[in-house]
Amino acid sequence: MEEKALKHTNNIKKTKMIKPKILYYGTPVILLTTLNADETVNISPLSSSWALGDCIVLGIGLDGKAFENIKRHRECVINIPNASLWEHVERLAPYTGKNPVPDYKKDNGFTYNKEKYEISNLTPISSTFVQPTRIVECPLQIEAKVTKVRIPEHSSNFAIIEIKAIQVHAHEDITINENHVDPSKWNPLIYNFRHYFGLGNEVGKTFRSET
Template identity: 55%
Template sequence: MMKTKTINSKILYYGNPVVLLTTVNGDGTTNISPISSSWALDHFLVIGLGTTGKAYENLQRRGECVLNIPGPDLWQHVERLAACTGKEVVPSEKVAYGYTYVKDKFHAAGLTRKISSVVSAEAIAECPLQIEAKVRHIREPDYMESLAIIELETVAIHAQESIIKEGQHIDPSKWSPLIYNFRHYFGLGDELGKTARA
């Protein structure tokens, strides 16, 4: 039997895909927020966001976004956004971590804008998978200070042709998402098997 030890970890990102969430600012420009709290069920998605950030403000106002899913080769671009905020007045909790206001995050990260097909937020051209979505519900649970749970519905999905198989499916042998695992970036390893379930 494997030995275990009880720990008190400050973080619990045990391995989630990185999402570069694009939302629309009040002036019509697009903001990029790197997040790693998301999951999907059918065509519905759930994301977790801090309530003091620009993305949360934008989603409350416009109710739409693009979830841009980067591959492992984009980790350095993602990291360039780590200490950037779209808030002109940097929230006090972010000041302590060295965040600075950045208006044009596309330029800061070295990423390219792409017009979306349904929503107003621009997508990120370098991301192999881009999911346009609209907000269906926002919750701010009392037990989660300064955090919100946001339910989204997919309205359009775009994938690079090189990772598509059989016309409509993502080929996991050709692409995998960038994973954020306990504050480290990883790509998925070799395929180990396939489920028999549909």
Template identity: 35%
Template sequence: MDHVVAHPETLYVGTPAYLIATENPDGSANLAPASSYWALGSMLVLGLEAAGQTAENLLARPDITVNFPSGDLWRSVLKLDGTTGRNPVPADKSRYRFEADKFQAAGLTPEDSEMVSVPRVAECQLQFEARVARATPGLGESYYMVEAEVLRVHADPQILKP
């Protein structure tokens, strides 16, 4: 799938789920499904659980990609359900299993980014390259409210208005 750089008026996507890629300490990519987000201007606000590898990664290395899967990718998203990049698996995630290569586990393809160090998901028609500006612990510290500036938007031309 070819993508073009887009300059949308708004970052409202209209999909309930996204895939977030972050960089693990060893330089490999972590990929996780999430569903809590909103956008204002060029900023995204993401809600992410604190116990996951994703939160640990973005607190240490702020480059991320936020990738929006279309409905036909639902099987790939579900393959990530119950996986974690944390090894050993934390006690509060005991129902999860460790998965080192989540792109492979989901049957998805990493695609190089242009402005951040982590890959995009090639199969997603809409991809945001972003950098975390601030992560605020939520009430009870079980999640983070993550503010990230979108640096570049990649979109399949078929989903763009002329």
């Protein structure tokens, strides 16, 4: 049925087989805060995540500081920047909190720096239920606990981190009613094949939307 419909449209796009080096196909950037061994806080920019209910899943490289920290201290905060914060995120991009810098990162231009708040010019604030700090400038901050860490069967470079959201904090000016985020006010920073984007205009909403 579907095939037939496709055959009848004049609009069939030609495809070609490609082998992109990365598959960052357009997901929100998050700034993950984790606890260093000396109880200072590391910030890691990430974009591999999804959320459903109170379950959040992250994809994190095994050779980074975030992974080392999460294995030792199973708490974190998922701080979600809006589009206007992209330069703060990009300031963090060439650094790792890992010392010595792993070979793969060294070969790709990363250097060590653990002063992530200073580098990014972002501001810490205490969390309510976990030890890693929240980032004041991020309109959404999700305190969370790590429930499971596993390695995908077909790849040994990354971990799949399962996380339970414990407490969501939202800037008041992006909220509507008691417990909703106003989608017309919230403009997440999107990582689109290594370029930063905000959102365009609204094109519609789902039947279950309450706002």
